[in-house]
Amino acid sequence: MKAGFCSLLGDIPYMVDIDSAVEAARRRGARRIVLQLPEGMLQYGLYIAKCFEEMLGGAAQVYLHADPTFGACDLHYGELDTTVRPDLIVHVGHSPYPAELAHEGLEPRGRVVYVRALSKSQLPLDALREAAGLLASRYGVRRVGIATTAQHTHLAEKAAEVLRGEGLEVAVPPGLRPYFGAAQVLGCDYRLARGVRADGFVYVGGGVFHPLGLYLATLKPVVQVDPYRGVSEDLTREGEKLYRSRLYRVSQSIGARRWGIIVGLKSGQYRPWLVEKLARAIESAGGEYLLVASEVTTLSQLVAIDNPWFEAFTVTSCPRLPTDDFWSYEKPVLTPGEAMMALEGRLEPYRFPW
């Protein structure tokens, strides 16, 4: 079964830039390589890992990393360096994590190579035209911004062209090397989208995670164009609903005195300045807090540490945990921006993600 794994990669639904990673591995003389993939690509991990080994002609051993890596904030290099000590981490599918969102020790310098994985899904043209019509007729949008994720950035210019053909003024946020491709957003970083003049957005990509975050970050109409399902969908109402539920949580937390501050232990989710800022704000308001550190924060963990003492929690690791995973928890769990709103006793302006 020395089957030529590289040849199988042609069949997977992503264009993975293996060559650049092999080049980096050769340049470094790497003998121990850890291969990290987004959860949706782990099923191709065997092929990619074995193709690497083939291309490196047995000079290196590749470890397929099976822990979920939710983004470039999540390299696990602390645990890796106390165990297998890789010469190189090949991180596929996410762009490098913006340094300004993380602490100084974000990554082991020079030992990570980021490999693009672009989706082979095509832009659904009819759905895109439908999205243009929807934004104009329902919300009177004239200037539309494009937003997408790393695996679809190559579709942004084409999408803009089609929308312009529908009579809209279109802004494609320029990329920002090395962090962002054109129009790219992260679940925790919508700065590129917020930086363009637009009355509404077309989001190109699957799922509701990124477009709902886009709504919270901009409070402007968002229509999704999904290359996987070939349809468009107006997510504005769902976004408004989420926004109202967030304001309700903030209003519930006004006057809370005993806080849990969750501190992130993933390399890109440790934000000491936010922890410090919240701690000072809680003390200034006459309150108290407990620091709770965790790498992965789940509902069952929150239940495990909860206690009648706590009146509210704030999560300084990933701003999507409060909005997506803990929205239904019996006590308010807030993003740092929301916690600052509560501590200042006001419901606007809404601050998201940080």
Add this chain to the structure above:
Amino acid sequence: MKAGFCSLLGDIPYMVDIDSAVEAARRRGARRIVLQLPEGMLQYGLYIAKCFEEMLGGAAQVYLHADPTFGACDLHYGELDTTVRPDLIVHVGHSPYPAELAHEGLEPRGRVVYVRALSKSQLPLDALREAAGLLASRYGVRRVGIATTAQHTHLAEKAAEVLRGEGLEVAVPPGLRPYFGAAQVLGCDYRLARGVRADGFVYVGGGVFHPLGLYLATLKPVVQVDPYRGVSEDLTREGEKLYRSRLYRVSQSIGARRWGIIVGLKSGQYRPWLVEKLARAIESAGGEYLLVASEVTTLSQLVAIDNPWFEAFTVTSCPRLPTDDFWSYEKPVLTPGEAMMALEGRLEPYRFPW
């Protein structure tokens, strides 16, 4: 609400040796302390953390660690050292991890203090006498060994006395400093129990995790005496059933050629010599393998990386994952000892845990 958290600790069902940890923190001048607790004690984390802060008089800040720590194999110091950089990790409820089960970099020297947490549960004397009768009448046991976990080691001698009163010869495995208290077993280490002359065992403690492992490690009758429920329970049949299911999995794997070798990324679960040994054995048998690295290994992760290429998996991190979490998986998932049995093509002797 500066309530005097230390006074609340009297009400929790464990005797936690806080003083020794405070002493260690003072000696080191620790300013940043991470407090780790077994999952079942996280509910008392707030009280313990705040009591620490009280006793240290504001000289230190305590982070309650909310990630599960399944044992002293699971200190998370790699991620901790790339983020909060604690001066001291206070690890409660587990004894230090035996150095010979782990690689050389097991722990950050001098920066961990292990704190005992003994259960306040009493030994149920009737249940203990019942256990003695059961072992003698059902299995003809005359020499019984005692096994227990860290939180009940102080009950071992008393249990032995009662069993002797019932006419049995009783062996209490001596402790082994600093790793083990008297009669102590870990889910992955039953050497103390195996080291005594006994025809059967009384296991003092709750749950079936440790006593079933004890059966697999010794293949001798095991009766549990549960201080929480106050009852005794013969687990021998359940142990036999588990043992037969393991042999079935081994027999299914004889002749498997394409293996996944799971490499543990937790500090105490990285065992390079086992990985190496299995890799060589697979190659000698004409097979192939892929190295799969993971910190936490769950069924959903295994499903995510699985592929028709794999015929069997072996887990070199924690030997309880194959027996407890993956026993029903559609493909065999074996402990290293079981995988060696399969590669050598024989069903005995059974090797567990390693």
